[in-house]
Amino acid sequence: MTDPRSAVAWRILFRAGRTMTSIALVAVLLAAQTAGSFAAGLIRDAEIEELMNDYATPIFRAANLSTQNVNIHIVNDKSFNAFVIDGQNMFIHTGAITRSETPNQLIGVIAHEAGHIAGGHLARLKVQISRMQSAALIMNLIGIGAMIGGAVSGGGNDVGEAGAAVLYGGSALIQRSILSYRRVEESSADQAAVSFLNRTKQSTRGMLETFRQFADQSLGSAVAIDPYIQSHPMPQDRIAQLRDLAERSPYFNQKDSPALQFRHDMVRAKLEAFTNKNNAAYVFRQYPEKDQTLPARYARAICRYFSSGAQRAVADLDSLIAEQPNNPYFYELKGQFLLESGKVRDSIPPLRKAVSLSQSGLMKVMLGQALVATEDPGMLKEAIAHLQQALVKENQSVVGYRQLAIAYGRLNRVAEAQLASAQSFFFEGNADFAKVHAERAIRAFPEGSPNWVKANDIISDVDTYRQLAKN
Numbered sequence: 280m281t282d283p284r285s286a287v288a289w290r291i292l293f294r295a296g297r298t299m300t301s302i303a304l305v306a307v308l309l310a311a312q313t314a315g316s317f318a319a320g321l322i323r324d325a326e327i328e329e330l331m332n333d334y335a336t337p338i339f340r341a342a343n344l345s346t347q348n349v350n351i352h353i354v355n356d357k358s359f360n361a362f363v364i365d366g367q368n369m370f371i372h373t374g375a376i377t378r379s380e381t382p383n384q385l386i387g388v389i390a391h392e393a394g395h396i397a398g399g400h401l402a403r404l405k406v407q408i409s410r411m412q413s414a415a416l417i418m419n420l421i422g423i424g425a426m427i428g429g430a431v432s433g434g435g436n437d438v439g440e441a442g443a444a445v446l447y448g449g450s451a452l453i454q455r456s457i458l459s460y461r462r463v464e465e466s467s468a469d470q471a472a473v474s475f476l477n478r479t480k481q482s483t484r485g486m487l488e489t490f491r492q493f494a495d496q497s498l499g500s501a502v503a504i505d506p507y508i509q510s511h512p513m514p515q516d517r518i519a520q521l522r523d524l525a526e527r528s529p530y531f532n533q534k535d536s537p538a539l540q541f542r543h544d545m546v547r548a549k550l551e552a553f554t555n556k557n558n559a560a561y562v563f564r565q566y567p568e569k570d571q572t573l574p575a576r577y578a579r580a581i582c583r584y585f586s587s588g589a590q591r592a593v594a595d596l597d598s599l600i601a602e603q604p605n606n607p608y609f610y611e612l613k614g615q616f617l618l619e620s621g622k623v624r625d626s627i628p629p630l631r632k633a634v635s636l637s638q639s640g641l642m643k644v645m646l647g648q649a650l651v652a653t654e655d656p657g658m659l660k661e662a663i664a665h666l667q668q669a670l671v672k673e674n675q676s677v678v679g680y681r682q683l684a685i686a687y688g689r690l691n692r693v694a695e696a697q698l699a700s701a702q703s704f705f706f707e708g709n710a711d712f713a714k715v716h717a718e719r720a721i722r723a724f725p726e727g728s729p730n731w732v733k734a735n736d737i738i739s740d741v742d743t744y745r746q747l748a749k750n
Contacts, residue, residue, distance in 0.1 A: 322355045322373070322553075325639040326608040330546050331371065333539075334386045335393070341478035342397040342471070349396065355554065361388050363395050373550050379489070382535045382543045387472065387486025394471030395464065466517055473524045482533040483525035491518060541573075545608075548574035552581035559586040573599065581612070589620035607636035615645060623652045634665070640672035644679040651682050651689075662686045675706045694723030698734055705737050714741040 331351045339345050350368050354360070357374040364370070369392050371385075379385035469490075476483050525531060535543070548566065555561050562582040566575035580595035596613045603609065614630035617623075630646040633639075643665045650662035666683045673679055680703035687696035701716035714737065721734035 320355060322353050323641060324353070324549070325611065325637065325641040326549065327353060327376070327546050328641075329639075330542055331389075334382060335369075335389050337479040337481070338386065338390050338393050338475050341475040342393045344393060344396055347396070349393075357554065361392050363392050366396050366399075369393075369396070373554055377547050377550050377554075379485075379543075379547075381485055382539050383482050383485030384489050385485070385543075386481060387476065387483070387489055390472035390475045390486065391468050393475060394468030397471055398464065398467055466520070469517070469521050470524065473521075473528065477528055477530060480530050480533065482530050482535075483528045484531055484533075487522055487525040490521060544572075544574040545577055548578035549581065552578040556582070556585040573602065584616050589616045589622065592616050605636060607633045607639070607642070610636070611639075611642050611645070614649065618645070618649050618652070623649055627653075640669040640676070640679075643669035644673060644676055644682070647686075648678065648682045651686050656689065659686045659690055663690075677703050677707045680706065694720050695730070697723075698730055701734060701737050705740070710741045710744060713737055717741075 328351065331353070335349070335351060336345070339347075339349055347366055349366070352368060352370045353376075354370050354372045356372045357377070358372055359374045359378050360370075360372040361375050362370050369389070371389070375388060376385060379388070469486075472486060473483050476486065551565055552562050559582050562578055566578040566582075568579075576595065576599060580592050580599065583595060584592035593613055593616060596609050596616075600606070600609045600613070610629040610633035614626040614628075614633060617626035617629070626649045627646070630642065630649055633642045634646050647662045647666035647669065650658040650665070663683065663686050666679055666686065670676060670679050670683070680699045684696045684699035684703060687693075687699055697716045697720035701713050701720060704710075704716060705713035717734040717737040721731055721738070724731035724734065
C-alpha cells in the first residue's frame with residue numbers, strides 16, 4: 280500500500296480542460312483539490328483497488344458507464360464518505376470500506392454514486408450555476424466549486440462545509456438553489472442505484488441498511504453526526520421511499536458469496552492495520568491473538584511490521600503464504616516490507632512471485648523499483664521491462680516514471696531518461712520541470728516518432744494549462 284499524494288486535480292484538468300468552459304473548469308479543479316487534500320491524501324493498493332473494481336464493474340455496466348472509464352480513488356480518511364466530482368472520478372473513503380460490514384453495504388453506496396454519474400447530475404448543476412449570471416456567482420466561485428465536489432455529489436464535511444463557509448455572507452439565493460437542487464438529485468440517485476442493483480441481481484438490503492443507519496444517527500446528537508449524513512440529508516420520507524423500492528426488489532434477500540465476504544474482510548483488516556499503524560493497541564484489540572482467522576492474522580502481521588520490524592512481520596506473512604500459496608498480496612506485502620527495510624535483494628523473489636500471480640501494474644512498479652535499487656547493471660533491463668509493462672496500466676504513476684528515468688540514466692539512454700523524468704514531473708503536477716525535461720528530450724527523437732509525440736504532448740499540455748490559468 281502506498282500513498283502517492285499525487286495531484287489528482289492536475290490530471291482531471293487535462294482530461295477536461297479542452298472541452299469545458301473556464302468557469303466550469305475552475306470549479307472542477309477546485310473541487311478536486313479539496314477532495315485530494317484530506318489529512319493523508321490518496322492511497323494506492325492493488326488488493327483494495329481490485330476489490331473495489333470488482334464491486335463497481337457490474338454496477339457501471341448496468342448504468343451504461345462501462346465505456347466511460349470511471350476511476351475509483353481511495354481517500355485515506357476514516358469518516359464514512361463517497362462522492363463523485365465528474366463523470367470519470369469516484370472517491371471512496373477508507374472509512375466507508377472499514378465500516379461496511381458486508382460487501383453489499385458498500386456496493387449500495389457505489390451504486391448510489393454511480394447514479395449521480397449516470398444521471399449527469401454534476402453536469403446539469405454546472406449548467407444551472409452558469410445561468411446565474413451575477414456578480415455573486417463570481418464572488419462565490421470557490422465556494423460553489425467546493426460544493427460541486429462535495430454537497431451535490433456526496434462529498435464529506437470537509438468539502439461541503441468548505442463550500443458553505445465561503446458562500447456564507449454571499450448570495451443566500453445561490454446557496455439555497457444549489458442545496459435544493461442537490462436534494463432532488465440525491466433522491467434520483469437512490470432510485471437509480473436500486474435499478475442498478477436489480478439489473479445485476481444484487482440485494483438492495485445493504486444500501487437500505489446503510490442509509491437507514493445514517494437517518495437514525497441524524498436524529499441523535501449533532502456531535503455524533505457523520506459527514507456523509509450532512510452531505511446526504513435523510514428525511515424520513517426519503518427513507519420510506521427507499522425502503523419501499525428496496526423491499527420490493529426480488530433480490531432483497533440475496534446474500535454475498537462467502538468468497539466475496541472473505542475478500543471484503545481481508546481488505547477491511549488490511550486498512551485497519553495500515554491506517555492505525557501508529558496505534559498497535561487498537562489493532563490488537565480489534566484483532567486479538569485468540570482470533571486465528573486469516574483476516575485477523577493479516578492485520579496483526581501488518582501491525583507487527585510497524586511495531587516490531589520486518590523480521591516478525593515476514594514470519595507472520597510466511598505462515599499466511601503456507602495456507603494460501605497462490606495469494607499474490609501476501610507475497611507483495613512481504614516484498615514491500617523487505618524493500619522498505621533495506622533488504623533489497625531479499626525483496627525481489629516475493630515480488631517476482633506476486634507479479635507472476637497477479638500481473639498488477641502496481642506490483643510491477645514495486646518490482647521495478649526493487650530491481651533498480653540493487654544498483655546491479657545486470658538487472659536494469661529486467662527493471663525497464665517490468666516498468667514499461669506497468670506503465671501501460673499505471674500510465675500516470677509518478678514512481679513508475681521516476682524509476683524508469685533512473686534505469687535509463689544508468690544505461691546512458693539520456694533522451695529516454697529525460698522523457699521519463701518529464702512524465703514523472705508532469706503527473707506530479709510540476710509543470711515547469713515537466714516542460715524543461717520534455718524540451719530536452721524532444722530534440723533527440725525523430726519528429727513524429729512515439730517518443731517525440733509523448734514529449735510534444737507534455738509541452739503542449741503545459742502550455743494549454745498556463746493559457747487556461749491566465750483566462
